[in-house]
Amino acid sequence: MLADCRRGFGVVPKQRLIASRFTNREKGVISMPLADRARPKTIDDVVGQKHLIGPGRPLRNIILSGELPNMIFYGPSGTGKTTVARMIAENAGKRLHKLNGTNASLADIKQVVGELDTIMGQNGIVLYLDEIQYLNKKQQQSLLEYIESGRITLIASTTENPYFYIYNAILSRATVFEFKSVPPQEAEAAVERGFRLVAEEQKLELTLEEGVTAHIARGCGGDVRKALNTVELCVLAAELRDGKKTVSLELAKELTQKSAMRYDRAGDEHYDLLSALQKSIRGSDENAALHYLARLLTAGDLLSPCRRLLVIAAEDIGLAYPQAIAIVKACVDAAVQLGLPEAQIPLAEAVVLLATAPKSNTANAAIQAAMADVQAGRGGTFPRCLQNKHYDGEGNEQIGQHYLYPHDFPDRYVEQQYLPDDLAGTVYYTPAQNKNEQAAKKYWDTIKSKKRG
Incomplete structure (x- = not known):
């Protein structure tokens, strides 16, 4: 593809190019994002997801079978979820109805259900619910009856973990397929296809410097939509000279410098x-x-x-x-x-x-064990020696605190019970094998053994 781009797609005068672009815009070609215009037409054109749609893989076999189970596509944006859903509906000969969870309402869902009894829905409807995690429980529940009867086949997509965000009754009636970020070497094929399509649409002789497609593919962070948006930006930003444009590696780097970021502070x-x-x-x-x-x-x-x-x-x-x-x-x-x-x-x-640094989780493990005992209701009392020394009210069988003040003893240590009676002898903390903890252990082992001796 890179060599093809260098050869270009024919030279046209500048005035003819501009006229051609206005014609395309009137037809809705230029205004539609390149990611939609360059959408794959066959399974083999889809980049990435070989674990799902490669030869012999489960989702590929489902697509080819023409039989449609309810499915949930989970994965990052720009990895082919919508494209595959379209292919599934087309291959099964069913009408695809697409809703987006960010703006869909109960009325929109009822409108889809209303088509079931019309000629458009006579073969069944495939409802593609993009970003289903934004639908509330009631909206998701409204689909259950029709999913159960098979009149609506649901293909839902989400960028969030479906087991956290999708209603359990929907999950139990669907199979989850995880889409993964597209590796750069596979995304490069989509980038090349995008450059070729833009050049054909705009009747440009388009030249790419060495490394442009590879850089865009690496910089998209596994999101093919981002990569194709960058392709379109590169062509738009490149200088036009006599119907020719050259996309330099420097320009590609400038436009993709933050494309690899895939981040949502709440996701x-x-x-x-x-x-x-x-x-x-x-x-x-x-x-x-x-x-x-x-x-x-x-x-x-x-x-x-x-x-x-x-x-x-x-x-x-x-x-x-x-x-x-x-x-x-x-x-x-x-x-x-x-x-x-x-x-x-x-x-x-x-x-x-x-x-x-050396590692030790002994303090964390110790407090977790202690928390578990407290939450289980153990150790609710106190040894008398630890209670307030004025706690000598009427009816107290053990008058006097009997607390031994460690600073009054050699080595500032004296044996006495500190844990509640039902936890006496419990060990929460075990020193790890590092010099700090072993030094402390050795120090106290020496003192305590001396006292016991």
């Missing part, structure tokens, strides 16, 4: 990034941790990584390096005062420090 991607950051630090991979920090900061999210880094310092590094939380707090404070972009420097310092 799964937000929590996935924070989870990836923490797990990379926990796994002592500073390079991966820096990558996920960079993605968060590039999206302009400063406070979320700050908060998560403080959690990591306590949860994952903990007592193996107790000073870490103080250092990270200083880095976080500096980052908040500096703001972006300079905030990236102290935060990078905190990430590298935490990733390369």
Whole structure:
């Protein structure tokens, strides 16, 4: 394709090109996004999703069978969910009715149901509900009767986890297929197709510098729609000379510099990034941790990584390096005062420090075990020695507190019961094998064994 682009699609005078573009706009060609104009016509033209529509794969077999089960397509934007839904409806010879959950109402759903008894719905209707997570429970429930009878086949799509956002009765009647981000090497085919189509529509001789298609494919973050939008921008932004346009690599880089960002502060991607950051630090991979920090900061999210880094310092590094939380707090404070972009420097310092520090989750494990006992109702009383010393009311069989003050004893230690009676002897904390915790363990083992001796 790259060589074909360099050869171009014929030279036309500038005046003829402009006239041609106005004609196309009047026909609605130019105004329609390139992602829609370049939509694949066959299964084999769909880029990505080989795990679903590759030869012998389940969704491909369903499409070819002509039989339609209810399905939910889950995955990022621009990965082919709508395209595949259209192909499924066309192959089954059924009318496709599309609604978007962001603006659909009960009236819209009733209008679709009303078509069932008309000539348009005599073969059944495929209802494609895009962004179904935005429909409320009542709206989703209104479809159940028709889905159950088979008069409406539901294909729903969502960018959010369907098990969190879709009504259980709908889920139980549908099969979930997960669409994944399109790898750059596969997205490149869609980018090439987009350049070819724009050149044909505008009757341009279009030349691409080496690396343009590959850069756009890499920069789209697995979103083919973004890639095709960038293709159209590149052609529009390129200078026209005698009916010829050249898309330079520099122009492609300028227009795709932030296309790789896929981020929603209230969505799964937000929590996935924070989870990836923490797990990379926990796994002592500073390079991966820096990558996920960079993605968060590039999206302009400063406070979320700050908060998560403080959690990591306590949860994952903990007592193996107790000073870490103080250092990270200083880095976080500096980052908040500096703001972006300079905030990236102290935060990078905190990430590298935490990733390369020794790890211990013993404090976290200990408090979780203690919380479990409290929530189970254990240990509701106090040893008498820990109660307020004035607690010697009438009827108290054990007059006097009998508290032993450790500072009055050698090594500032004396044995006495601190846990409630029903938890006496319970061990929540077990030191990890790192020098800080082992040093503390050795110190107290020596003192306590001396007292017992």
